[in-house]
Amino acid sequence: MSSNILAEGVLEALSLLISMDSYVLDIIAVSLQVSGTALVLAALIGIPLGAFLGLTNFPGKALVTALLYTGMGFPPVVIGLFVFILLSSSGPMGSFGWLFTPYGMIMAQSIISFPLVAGFTMTAVMGVDKNLIQQLKSLGATKAQATLATLKEARLGVLVSIIAGFGAIISEVGAVMLVGGNIEGATRVLTTAIVLETRKGNFGIAIAFGIILLTIAFIVNFTMLRLQNKELRGNE
Amino acid sequence: MNEEFTYKMENISKTYARKTVLQVENLNIKKGEIFCLVGPSGAGKSTLLKLMNFIETTDTGHIRFLGKTYGPSQVPPLNLKREVTTVFQRSALMTTSVWNNVIYPLKIRGKKIDENEMKRIEKILDDLGLLKLKSRRADKLSGGEAQRVALARAIVFRPTVLLLDEPTANLDPANIHIIETIISKYVQEVDSSIVMITHNIFQARRMADRIALLHKGKVIEINSKNEFFENPHEDVTKDFLSGRIIF
Numbered sequence: 001m002s003s004n005i006l007a008e009g010v011l012e013a014l015s016l017l018i019s020m021d022s023y024v025l026d027i028i029a030v031s032l033q034v035s036g037t038a039l040v041l042a043a044l045i046g047i048p049l050g051a052f053l054g055l056t057n058f059p060g061k062a063l064v065t066a067l068l069y070t071g072m073g074f075p076p077v078v079i080g081l082f083v084f085i086l087l088s089s090s091g092p093m094g095s096f097g098w099l100f101t102p103y104g105m106i107m108a109q110s111i112i113s114f115p116l117v118a119g120f121t122m123t124a125v126m127g128v129d130k131n132l133i134q135q136l137k138s139l140g141a142t143k144a145q146a147t148l149a150t151l152k153e154a155r156l157g158v159l160v161s162i163i164a165g166f167g168a169i170i171s172e173v174g175a176v177m178l179v180g181g182n183i184e185g186a187t188r189v190l191t192t193a194i195v196l197e198t199r200k201g202n203f204g205i206a207i208a209f210g211i212i213l214l215t216i217a218f219i220v221n222f223t224m225l226r227l228q229n230k231e232l233r234g235n236e
Numbered sequence: 237m238n239e240e241f242t243y244k245m246e247n248i249s250k251t252y253a254r255k256t257v258l259q260v261e262n263l264n265i266k267k268g269e270i271f272c273l274v275g276p277s278g279a280g281k282s283t284l285l286k287l288m289n290f291i292e293t294t295d296t297g298h299i300r301f302l303g304k305t306y307g308p309s310q311v312p313p314l315n316l317k318r319e320v321t322t323v324f325q326r327s328a329l330m331t332t333s334v335w336n337n338v339i340y341p342l343k344i345r346g347k348k349i350d351e352n353e354m355k356r357i358e359k360i361l362d363d364l365g366l367l368k369l370k371s372r373r374a375d376k377l378s379g380g381e382a383q384r385v386a387l388a389r390a391i392v393f394r395p396t397v398l399l400l401d402e403p404t405a406n407l408d409p410a411n412i413h414i415i416e417t418i419i420s421k422y423v424q425e426v427d428s429s430i431v432m433i434t435h436n437i438f439q440a441r442r443m444a445d446r447i448a449l450l451h452k453g454k455v456i457e458i459n460s461k462n463e464f465f466e467n468p469h470e471d472v473t474k475d476f477l478s479g480r481i482i483f
Contacts, residue, residue, distance in 0.1 A: 010396060041251050088418070122405075129328045131324065131326065131328040132328035132329070132330065134324075134328075135322075135327070135328050136330075138289055138291060138321050138322045138324075139290065139340065139341045139344070139389065139390070139393075140314075140317065140318035140321065140341055140344055140345060140393070141340075141344050142314065142344070145344045149330060149340075152330070152332075155330060172299060180483065
């Protein structure tokens with residue numbers, strides 16, 4: 001029975017993709033648009049923040065780091081609730097009119113993924129040999145030049161931070177459901193479509209969306225892994 | 237700039253966690269000499285090198301460097317600071333090619349690498365037996381190769397002062413020979429000063445023009461190489477040379 005549903009799902013996914021079904025393509029486009037934009041924003045905030053935390057010491061750093069680690073494990077649905085309240089008509093950002101729009105979803109997903117990007121970047125930067133920084137300064141590097149070189153050294157970890165950030169938001173359902181409202185053609189993404197189709201009993205379509213979601217996640221991770229392997233191998 | 241000395245240090249000291257690790261009354265480094273610092277572990281040799289490279293600043297006294305004087309917490313401007321560099325005992329290289337590591341000091345100085353410059357750098361690599369490895373990732377090198385890359389990137393920008401913190405510790409005789417040869421050649425070619433910490437008194441005998449013995453943060457004796465080994469003035473030096481002071 002279950003294997004039949006799975007086979008049907010695979011066939012339906014293929015058929016939907018081959019026929020370039022506009023309903024499916026729209027959902028894929030919204031998913032990539034929302035999560036892609038959110039990831040770019042998260043990287044713009046998270047990478048500099050992580051680098052700063054990894055390279056400097058200041059009073060209260062332990063507290064900021066603890067907050068960041070808490071953010072890394074924060075339930076997305078709670079962030080969704082928080083953003084929902086912020087964007088609701090009576091909330092402080094209600095005048096923006098972002099509730100039930102992709103903007104609200106981007107905001108929620110950025111908040112979900114930036115602690116991951118910042119946290120992994122911080123760990124990567126802290127892992128760079130401290131002797132290297134001292135030796136580059138001894139060679140005449142300014143503080144800014146040494147910092148740039150350190151970030152380059154930590155590039156593998158920064159790459160991992162981006163993979164982790166993307167993985168967390170492309171597969172996330174709670175926040176986008178709350179903030180986006182799962183409106184067809186506007187805020188419906190792969191995860192919320194899976195929930196909807198499952199509830200309607202359309203297991204085939206739901207599985208099709210699941211396969212598409214997994215494929216996207218696989219392609220992204222595989223590409224990143226290829227880059228990582230290339231980086232690790234280097235010139236022998 | 238036409239001074240006989242690259243460094244003139246007077247009454248300098250450094251204290252960490254209330255412990256004074258270095259206290260030097262007078263120490264001068266001449267232009268064009270190889271000056272070796274010897275002494276047991278914890279004598280303050282590496283601290284002295286850090287002060288000379290302005291990685292750390294002195295707590296008291298002053299350091300006259302290339303004609304200008306720097307007191308506690310004072311460092312030279314970037315252009316003068318860039319006249320000195322250190323090769324450390326354990327070299328840390330960037331995870332990129334040997335070539336990129338070697339040209340890094342030139343890049344951060346905004347120097348363009350034209351054809352002549354490229355030939356000059358390749359000559360340095362060739363002298364150090366690294367030319368064939370120039371495209372190799374630096375993190376894939378052996379310890380001896382990595383140390384030679386560290387020396388190449390230090391001399392590529394022709395610093396006036398080259399500080400060496402046990403540059404050949406744990407290296408095999410072949411690598412030691414290559415590094416010593418290049419250091420001797422460099423001091424003649426560039427009219428620079430070289431200050432080298434070594435635990436190997438045979439190396440000090442081979443390389444040094446003058447030698448200083450540091451013990452418990454103080455300079456015990458400074459002498460020409462021959463005097464230091466043949467006719468040491470201080471009892472501590474005699475004990476050190478006879479192995480009665482453990483490294």
